[in-house]
Amino acid sequence: MRRARPLLVLLTMAWLGFTLRARPPQHVTVAAAADLQFALAEVDAAFCRTHPGITVSASYGSSGAFYAQIMNGAPYDVFLSADEGYPQKLVQAGLANGASAFRYSRGRLVLWVPKDSPIALARLGMKALLDPSVQRIAIANPRHAPYGRAAEAALAKLGLLEAVRPRLVYGENISQTAQFVQSGAAQIGLIARSLAESPPLVAAGRSYAVPLDAYPPLDQGAVILTRAQGNAAARAFCAFLRGPEGLAILKRYGFMVGGL
Secondary structure, rough: OHHHHHHHHHHHHHHHHHHHHHOOOOEEEEEEHHHHOOOOOOOHHHHHHHOOEEEOOOOOOOEHHHHHHOOOOOOOOEEEEOHHHHHHHHOOOOHHHHHEEEEEEOOOOOEEEEEEOOOOOOHHHHHHHHOOOOOEEEEOOOOOOHHHHHHHHHHOOOOOOOHHHEEEEEEEOOOHHHHHHHHOOEEEEEEEHHHHHHHHHHEEEEEOOHHHHHHHHEEEEEEEHHHHHOHHHHHHHHHHOEEEEEEEEHHHHEOOOOOO
């Protein structure tokens, strides 16, 4: 019996080592709306600090483009959409778990100009779009970007759309739209407040909040895709995002959270 005990210990350790090596790493792949580019990076870091066994990789783009990719089999685990209608359509198509769907925030739209712009944004507000120095106005492509549809709706509601239409240039997503203004390809842009309040854009520019009643609510929704319904890491990530720490981070970036 004394000789058998060391052998038993060795066999147990070997079995445990094999089990740990065989266990797949916990990983979450996220398709995220471009307005989350800065906020979600902070959410991911905070989540991984409290869940050290899990890694997260996020791709950013327009929600409509991600919806099309997922419909065609793109292998994401979680979809964070700037338009909660897209996750609902995926649920209806059987590609997402309806029980996992939730609204995580409401986006905001702002006008943004570089700090050295001659445009008196604070004084002119939305009429800054009519300033003679404005040759190009950047908005997201309304065909597949919710912020683009919101921008068009705001321009129409405020009676500006026809006057500015010839000067509109379209970003494939709201992040590229902001880059157009940062680079000088456009003099002013309608972008997400969450981008305007990120450290790089706060340092580089000035913003003006588009009146909330000028465009439909940008309600944003999350869902776990059917392919990942057994992924405990995906469930943990979504629970963190909708929990107090995740929502606090979103709020710091200008998203409206709570009571939606």
